[in-house]
Each structure stands twice: as C-alpha cells, then as structure tokens.
C-alpha cells in the first residue's frame with residue numbers, strides 16, 4: 001500500500017517496459033542484420049545502451065537528491081525501480097551474449113567473459129538484495145559493502161566497453177560513444193560531489209537512506225524504496 005511521502009509503486013511496470021523495449025531492440029537488430037554475428041553484435045550494442053540509461057538513473061538518483069535537495073526526493077526514491085528496470089532490460093543483453101557464443105566464429109574470449117560475467121552476477125545479486133527478505137540473510141554491513149562494490153563494478157564494466165573503440169572525430173562516434181562517455185563522466189561527478197557534500201556537512205540537503213544502513217547516494221542502486229525516510 002502506498003503511504004504518504006512515498007512515490008507511486010512503478011517497479012513492475014518499469015521492469016516490464018524496460019524488458020519489452022530491450023526485446024524489441026534485440027528483435028529488430030536480428031531482423032535487420034540477420035540472426036548471425038552481425039545482427040547479434042548490433043543487438044548487443046543497442047541493448048547495452050538501453051539498459052545503461054536505466055542503470056545511470058539508478059546510479060545517480062540518490063546523489064542528485066543529496067546535491068540538489070528535497071526537490072529531487074521522488075527521483076531518489078525511485079533508485080530501486082531504476083535498478084530493477086536495468087536488471088530486467090539487461091536480461092536481453094545476456095540472452096544475446098549466450099546467442100553470440102552459438103553463432104560467432106570467434107566469440108568473446110575467456111577474459112572478457114570473466115570480467116563482464118562478474119558484472120552480470122553483481123547485477124542480479126543486487127536485484128536480489130533489494131528485497132528485504134534476501135538482504136536479511138546478511139548483516140547490514142555486508143549488504144552495504146556488496147552494494148557499493150557491485151554498483152561501482154557495473155559502472156566500470158560500462159566504462160570499459162564504451163571507452164574501448166578509438167576516439168573518432170565523427171558524428172557517429174559522438175552519438176554512439178561520446179554521449180554515453182559524457183553520461184559516465186557526469187555520473188561519477190555527481191556521485192563524487194554527493195560524497196564530498198555528505199562529508200562537508202553533517203546533514204546534506206536531503207539524504208535518502210536504505211535499510212537504515214547507508215545513504216542511498218553512496219549505494220545508489222537497488223535500495224528498497226519502502227525503507228527510505230527523511
């Protein structure tokens with residue numbers, strides 16, 4: 001039930017929308033370029049960008065509120081919804097990863113699989129820990145550490161992939177990489193700014209909390225929105 005001060009429950013709707021659109025993106029890629037390697041790579045590139053948008057909001061929503069105050073309270077309270085929508089959308093990326101190992105002559109190597117595989121594990125571990133019942137299996141401190149490490153690891157995985165191709169002075173590079181790299185830099189900036197603000201003032205403009213452990217601006221993603229309080 002929705003209580004005063006809490007945002008409307010949107011979790012299921014956002015997860016379904018994020019997943020359905022990722023599915024359409026994947027399907028269109030395979031239809032346009034074929035179900036072989038070409039279509040799958042296009043699908044991987046596009047689904048990664050779609051799920052990154054959800055991740056970015058999950059990663060920064062709490063920090064925006066810490067920096068800019070209670071006006072952004074509702075945004076911060078949706079951190080968990082953004083995070084779970086990211087996890088839902090990314091399922092299609094993971095499915096395409098499985099598919100590329102079936103169709104590619106030279107699929108990604110073991111090191112790539114290991115590095116990004118850990119990010120996938122963190123994604124779904126954090127999703128699981130966003131439910132109080134599962135988080136309760138661990139100590140609050142352990143949940144907090146896993147959240148912080150997991151969220152930063154996923155952010156790093158996006159950075160590594162977006163920073164991969166050499167810089168090009170073209171519109172295509174600007175749209176398909178530059179834009180996302182700019183979001184990554186902005187995301188780190190906002191998070192670091194929020195961290196500094198919290199250290200500088202004993203009480204920030206507004207600080208959402210999850211499970212009464214740690215400010216959501218630090219842990220960012222997948223906090224249980226029902227646990228947020230002023």
Ligand code: HEM
Pocket residue numbers: 041044045048049090093097100108112113116117119120123154157158161162164165
């Ligand atoms: C949470 C985990 C993951 C994240 C954050 C992630 C992120 C990304 C990003 C940002 C891209 C776009 C790269 C580009 O446009 O150049 C991408 C594409 C791709 N990803 Fe993932 N990925 C993840 C999991 C995986 C896994 C486990 C694999 C398996 C090895 C994988 C394989 C690929 C491949 C093959 C591409 C296409 C690269 C290309 O076009 O050359 N990803 N991923």
